[in-house]
Amino acid sequence: MKVFWNSFITGPILGVFWALIVATAVAVLLSFVTGAAFRPGLTGCLILGALAGLAALEIRAGWMLVAGLSALAVALSYTGISPIHVSGDAGPGAHLMAGIGFALALGWPMSVILHGCPRGPLTRHEWEEAVIRFLTGFGYIFFTAAVAIPFYVMVMTSLKTQGELIANPLDFTIDLSRGWELFRSYEELFRNFNFGSYLWTSFYISILTVLITLAFSIPGAYAVARLRFKGQKALSRSILLIYMVPMIVLALPIYIAFSMTGLRNSIAGIVMIYPVTTIPVALYMLQGYFRGLPAEVEEAGLMDGLSRLQVIWKITLPLSLPALASVSLYVFMIAWNEFLLAFMLLDDPSKFTLTRGIASLNSSEIPRQHLMAGAVIATVPVMALFLGLEKFMTRGLTAGSVKG
Amino acid sequence: MTTAIPPKGTGPLARREARLAWGLLFPTLASVMLVVILPLLAIFWISFKPVDLADLRAAAPMVREDLRDADEAAPYIRYRIRNSSQTDPISDIVLSDTIPEGVELLEVPEGCVLEAQALTCRFDLLDPGGRLTLELPVAVPGDIEAAEIAIETDQPAISGAAENVLTSGEFTLENFAELFDAREFWTVIGATLFYTVFGTFGALIVGLFAALLLNKEFRGQGVLRGLYLFPYVAPVIAVAFSWIILFDPFSGSVNALLIQMGVTDDAINFFGERPLALVMVTVFEIWRYFPLSFLFILARMQSIDTDMYEAADVDGASPFQKFRYLSLPMLMGILSVLFLLRFIWTFNKFDDIFLLTGGNAGTRTLTVNVYEQAFALSNIGAGxxxxxxxxxxxxxxxxxxxxxxxxxxxx
Structure with missing residues (x-):
């Protein structure tokens, strides 16, 4: 390891790795944004990466590094040893974009990564900090790309036409001149595929699930958290055990029972089943919160002549509104996203939930921009709720351990 | 003088509290009983039964009623009874019907009783797929058309007792024997193990890495944290289909990208080739669930006291040493909890694989196999x-x- 504790060795090595990462990222980004063909080149990355790693030790000003690298990268992009190869028919604009984009993403982070590294031998601290900064940078690029690309592709695909999709699967530019025509898939889904009704069904089933879940789990959670009775400990533990039963195992007998009683294919059946899948989670999250509330306030209420139920209604619930909000949000999300039971129990298109409706779009006759438009319609409401109430969400998720 | 003795046993107050507690818990317990415990018992019961999907519709008698020869001299009411099942007999059939006003039965056949206008007929047995026709001559003094409409709109009631496989005393070990005999079973176990072990470790390690990234204050930290939770929050059906389209062998962007970059010459069928498909569904599982572990690990990290790190700094510990000897031991608790929970949930996962590959190309795990046996092969018992x-x-x-x-x- 000690061999590497020298900035003249570590600098170029990190530079080469960083150049490879950045060249790939920039090439993918430019391909997606412009639709033209870009690809990373190994030789160019080796040369410019090593150079940047050495130069960053000499030139501490990031902008000078970027400027120098830009000139080199643009010049090299016309040769065979370019860090990012640009297809032959592309104009100078594409070369400039690739060159400057690459230089910017290589030069500036390299000067940050090697910040504080002297020339020559490094101490263990300096070396590890440089490596950590390199890994951090890589992490940001990696995670952001991994998370964003599927969602980006989902949205962009839904805005395209069949012809465009087949012509170039890499081209995610949007032809803005089409105006409202861009949203044709959405319009068709609502007009011909009954998505308005699916949306409404999903919405009210989710709301009903939240209400029923709360109505069942609030008293239960209060009893487990506050009241003393035999079996309290065992009960609060075995709630967790219900998490451990796979849904598909329950779905099979439920399917049989519903087929025999005629509840299959009915909204009532779905509304009966969904809350039971969420009650244990809600109960577990709520009892954790109730335990944290001061018992003295409730005792004061009892002394003043309130009954237990009145205490719950007038004291405990108003105090636990934040917890109720996060539990409701979480339960809403589970019910909205639920797929398996809806898929098995609903066959009649007039009663589909949104997820079941999207599953029915998955056939070779239906163009895939419709499928993606359906996916966007299902995703946007949860995302909006989630981003708006993210604080509640993360707190609720970490409050009780939660089912995935 | 008497000494105060602490009360023994439960007093009336404690009993009342316990009663209230059970009362409050009753709705939850009842619903869990009904939807979790009962189905679990049912599963054991069914697994020893030779049940097909078709058996779920129990054999039942069907009846049609009409007035025949209405314009001729001797009209008659005809009941046609049929056994809907081709395999099971029906016994103790009871047919009951109301004869409309203005219609007079001339003759009541054997096995039938007429009380005022109510007709009840009983039959002992109807063979599988068997039919039975009952003809009752009637006299219609009044308007025959009205009588015909009255007879044909009023549906007769019919009931019968049929043996249902689900409730009968017939048991078999066939389901298990077939299951363990099939060579496929061991590949299913193998796929399940691979998926569970790698999916769990992957999600934990990736989540740990993500938590390390975000465990510092900087602008945009909140935005990134929200973004990294997206895969977990979005509906599984939406993200699964996005992945399918992204990795499509014919028009997927990833294949186009790989070909353009010269990594491969031919399109790769990511979700259709063994063993790549299994790796891909595992990667999907990691992608979708790393946010959960990341969230828990981050919450734990932020509650670690910073004094400890300052002390380590004074002692000259390097960044990697601080992670290895300080952070990691502090995180061991939450990591092991997450490992156990995620292990079980990954083992239980069904929808992800079902949507991505449908269990084809060597990705059939145990849970997918339940669906495959019960619904695709319509053998509920095997499922x-x-x-x-x-x-x-x-x-x-x-x-x-x-x-x-x-x-x-x-x-």
Whole structure:
């Protein structure tokens, strides 16, 4: 390891790795944004990466590094040893974009990564900090790309036409001149595929699930958290055990029972089943919160002549509104996203939930921009709720351990 | 002088409190009983039964009624009774009908009783697929058309007792024998193990890495945290289909990208080739669930006291040493809890694989196999047998879980 504790060795090595990462990222980004063909080149990355790693030790000003690298990268992009190869028919604009984009993403982070590294031998601290900064940078690029690309592709695909999709699967530019025509898939889904009704069904089933879940789990959670009775400990533990039963195992007998009683294919059946899948989670999250509330306030209420139920209604619930909000949000999300039971129990298109409706779009006759438009319609409401109430969400998720 | 003795046993107040507690818990317990415990027992029952999907519709008698020869001299009411099942006989059939006003039965056949206008007929047995026709001559003094309409709009009621496989005393070990005999079973177990082990470790390690990234204050930290939670929050159906389209062998962007970059010459069928498909569904599982572990690990990291790190700084510990000797031991508790939970949930996962590959190309795990046997092959009994295998595995895991986890973190 000690061999590497020298900035003249570590600098170029990190530079080469960083150049490879950045060249790939920039090439993918430019391909997606412009639709033209870009690809990373190994030789160019080796040369410019090593150079940047050495130069960053000499030139501490990031902008000078970027400027120098830009000139080199643009010049090299016309040769065979370019860090990012640009297809032959592309104009100078594409070369400039690739060159400057690459230089910017290589030069500036390299000067940050090697910040504080002297020339020559490094101490263990300096070396590890440089490596950590390199890994951090890589992490940001990696995670952001991994998370964003599927969602980006989902949205962009839904805005395209069949012809465009087949012509170039890499081209995610949007032809803005089409105006409202861009949203044709959405319009068709609502007009011909009954998505308005699916949306409404999903919405009210989710709301009903939240209400029923709360109505069942609030008293239960209060009893487990506050009241003393035999079996309290065992009960609060075995709630967790219900998490451990796979849904598909329950779905099979439920399917049989519903087929025999005629509840299959009915909204009532779905509304009966969904809350039971969420009650244990809600109960577990709520009892954790109730335990944290001061018992003295409730005792004061009892002394003043309130009954237990009145205490719950007038004291405990108003105090636990934040917890109720996060539990409701979480339960809403589970019910909205639920797929398996809806898929098995609903066959009649007039009663589909949104997820079941999207599953029915998955056939070779239906163009895939419709499928993606359906996916966007299902995703946007949860995302909006989630981003708006993210604080509640993360707190609720970490409050009780939660089912995935 | 008497000494105060602490009361023994439960007093009336404690009893009232316990009663209230059970009352408050009753709705939850009842619903869990009905939807979790009962189905679990049912699964064991069904797994020993030779049940097909078709058997769910029990044999039932069907009846049609009409007035024949209405314009001729001797009109008659005809009941046609049929056994809907081709395999099971029906016994103790009871047909009951109301003869409309203005219609007079001339003759009541054997087995039938007429009380005022109510006709009741009983038959002992109807063979599988068997039919039975009953003809009752009538006299219609009044308007014959009105009588015909009255007779044909009023539906007769019919009932019968048929043996249902689900409730009969017939048991078999066939389901389990077939399950363990099939060579495929061991590939299913293999796929399940691969998916569970790598999916769990992957999600934990990737989540740990993500938590390390975000465990510092900087602008945009909140935005990134929100973004990294997206895969977990979005509906599984939406993200699964996005992945399918992204990795499509014919028009997927990833293949186009790989070909353009010269990594491969031919398109790769990511979700259709063994063993790549199994790796891909595992990667999907990691992608979708790393946010959960990341969130828990981050919450734990932020609660670690910073004094410790300052002390380590004074002692000259390097960044990697601080991670290895300070952070990691502090995180061990939450990591082991997450490992056990994620292990079981990954083992239980069904929708992800079902949507991505449908269980083809070597990705059929135990849970997918339940669906495959019960619905695709319409052998409910075999599906239940797989479910029983799953439950036995889970029992082992839970034993493990309660044994080791309760010590680790106060769950």
């Amino acid at each position: 239940a047998a797989v479910a029983v295998v799953i439950l036995i595995c889970l029992l082992c895991f839970s034993w493990f879980f309660f044994r080791f986890m309760s010590k680790e973190e106060g769950l």
